[in-house]
Amino acid sequence: DAKTTQPNSMESNEEEPVHLPCNHSTISGTDYIHWYRQLPSQGPEYVIHGLTSNVNNRMASLAIAEDRKSSTLILHRATLRDAAVYYCILSNDMRFGAGTRLTVKP
Amino acid sequence: ETGVTQTPRHLVMGMTNKKSLKCEQHLGHNAMYWYKQSAKKPLELMFVYSLEERVENNSVPSRFSPECPNSSHLFLHLHTLQPEDSALYLCASSQDPAVRSSYNSPLHFGNGTRLTVT
Numbered sequence: 001d002a003k004t005t006q007p008n009s010m011e012s013n014e015e016e017p018v019h020l021p022c023n024h025s026t027i028s029g030t031d032y033i034h035w036y037r038q039l040p041s042q043g044p045e046y047v048i049h050g051l052t053s054n055v056n057n058r059m060a061s062l063a064i065a066e067d068r069k070s071s072t073l074i075l076h077r078a079t080l081r082d083a084a085v086y087y088c089i090l091s092n093d094m095r096f097g098a099g100t101r102l103t104v105k106p
Numbered sequence: 107e108t109g110v111t112q113t114p115r116h117l118v119m120g121m122t123n124k125k126s127l128k129c130e131q132h133l134g135h136n137a138m139y140w141y142k143q144s145a146k147k148p149l150e151l152m153f154v155y156s157l158e159e160r161v162e163n164n165s166v167p168s169r170f171s172p173e174c175p176n177s178s179h180l181f182l183h184l185h186t187l188q189p190e191d192s193a194l195y196l197c198a199s200s201q202d203p204a205v206r207s208s209y210n211s212p213l214h215f216g217n218g219t220r221l222t223v224t
Contacts, residue, residue: 002148032210034212034213036213036215041217042217042218043110043196043198043215043216043217043218044149044196044198044213044215045215046212046213046214049210049212051210087149091210094139094151094154094213095148095149095151096141096148096149096151097148098148099148
């Protein structure tokens with residue numbers, strides 16, 4: 001079983017920020033937190049990853065709790081193309097859970 | 107172009123057939139993975155190859171046989187499959203996981219082979 005837990009689904013309005021949470025209470029000191037998303041009929045796509053500090057890239061931001069037992073993927077302005085299943089996984093495990101299905105409403 | 111190419115995109119096979127899925131990566135990575143994604147189930151990690159050696163086999167039935175002839179190619183040989191093996195089979199690669207605990211390299215996935223077993 002995956003070592004991460006996420007809500008099954010979330011909804012957002014277009015152009016609004018989205019915060020996608022992930023719990024990983026059994027994370028080890030060497031685990032990186034990876035986020036991926038999967039669009040219909042495609043393989044998962046890398047979004048962002050981090051170890052301890054918050055991370056930003058052109059797709060999203062990753063906020064990591066101080067105790068590293070949870071993290072949040074932040075999409076600053078959701079678009080319709082961001083509708084996908086979002087997964088967080090731990091690097092020493094590489095196992096995926098069910099992820100969060102994000103619906104973006106126009 | 108994802109950098110990881112899987113062929114064929116779709117495959118229909120009978121339970122007595124033998125077929126192979128192919129994965130090729132053009133990213134210079136040296137680890138490759140097979141995942142299975144069944145309908146309404148999470149991705150399941152099947153096999154991991156690091157530096158062309160199998161380092162993980164997650165209790166996968168022997169009717170699935172992986173092969174990694176070099177760091178750019180990965181195959182999944184299939185024989186006497188069951189209808190419940192119908193799924194999307196995804197290949198992924200990552201960079202330099204020579205030390206198992208240093209898996210900080212992101213996975214790069216192909217778009218998968220949609221397999222239907224009749």
